[in-house]
Amino acid sequence: MGDVITQLSLLLVSAVFVNNFVLARFLGVCPFLGVSKKVETAVGMSMATMFVMTLASVSTWVVQKFILVPFQIEYLQTIAFILIIASLVQFVEMVVQKTSPVLYQALGIFLPLITTNCAVLGVAILNIQKDYSFLSTTIHGFGAALGFALALVIFAGLRERTELADVPKSFQGVAITLITSGLLSLAFMGFSGLVK
């Protein structure tokens, strides 16, 4: 039992820091660059993504094990997963709108945006590739989302500061943003070797 817990916590740490989805695997870079102008919106986006990524990991794992594998149609994995994720996001949006209008307002436009986030699809496919168990899948999905949130919020903070900085003319705008994200990625490489 203790062994399992250690393993799962290691999996969580590795998903958050070592194999950070954005900075080490380069998945979900679009919202990473697009929604990171303000910390406030970055937090909203992170919350929504965490919600969806965890749920998507679980549901795609179920679909893979009980539909795709028995019918031997694993090659349709991508399209099936996209279908699952898209309808899941829609479903979640409806439920949240009905049950918690406050949360719905807070997440707002970010929920539908996540449908096309490659980090969500990435985590689902990775779970299958690594042949995780149901529990590991859940932890890995949540950890990956946490890593995404961490990167997004840190980067949003950095960008808020570079806004004020006197950036050389040739580096202004997207250039300095990409350089900053590169440096952040470099910093996260320091975690490699922490967990094997």
Next chain:
Amino acid sequence: MIEAILSLSGLGLIAGIGLGIASKVFHVYVDPKVEAVEGALLGTNCGACGFPGCSGLANAIIAGEAAITDCLPGGEDVVNDLCRIMGVEATAAEKEVAIVLCKAGDREAKTKFDYMGVKDCWAAMQVGGGFKSCSYGCLGLGSCYKACEYDAIEITEDRLAIIIPEKCTGCTMCVPACPVNIIKMVPASQKVHVLCSSFDKGPATKKVCSVGCIGCTLCTKKTSNMSMENNLAIVDYSVLDNTHDPVDICPTGTISDFEQAHPLKRFKPEKKKKAKKAKPAAKVKKEGVTAKPDSDKKVVPKPTEGQETPKSKVEKEKSGNEAEKPAKDNKEAVKPEGSEKVEGSVSEKKEEGTKDVS
């Protein structure tokens, strides 16, 4: 193959049916008016109304927490649309624009020191309350410029922010962006403003700025819509006395007609297009100017002569019909005709020149 098609379409069918049921079960009643109102709003989510986005304002309008005139950038059109949707009569909403109540760039106002730090007004304010000797002066480092989403703010070479009223939508985003707090909202129809925010006493203001309000109270004595408060002249926009009187009265030129005070390129649209044409035209104009030092004097009374000549013709005819008057009349009548032609051509050239330059 068949399995793949069946299982995937089954999956899709389940998801579709599930979503369909969910949309019924978790149906949230949304007032159709909300959608209509949101459709009528601009959809830019600028936040000028103080609600989270256009949908927030739409909800607030339906709930009666906001007025239909609260969408400032939308202006009259949106208000009219909302009137139709809500079945309310329009209350005339005067459009407001933002204005920087400072006229002094680097040339007019003295600076305490050379500021070399971060190019941001808020950062500059941290260093001894700004580099300008006047603590109510525009720092001109562009904090408002960054806040404006409509490109309505220009920063001059003299480090002075100027808001272009034609482009300003009245969204008020620049007002809190100014650390000196000198951006105010004024009615768009008003052109005469006190372009100073200094509460300092006259001598103190005069020492640091050549165009600041020195609190001489001349304007308050001669017009009805000016008043004094904390050593600063204030225009009462509600009093309809929009004459240019205070502009002429003000000894420091603080009170000014905004368009005259800032004759920027914005008041001469399509400058770039015509700039190319202007070069040859400008030469013509110069030639015209150099060639007609004599005719210059004649040009001035030109319009009156032009009006007179037809009359004089008529008079001439009349005089011809009635009786032949002395030759002096005819000479007088003939002379202007000749001079008119010459002047006409000169003035045409001149008009062309001025048009192109502008």
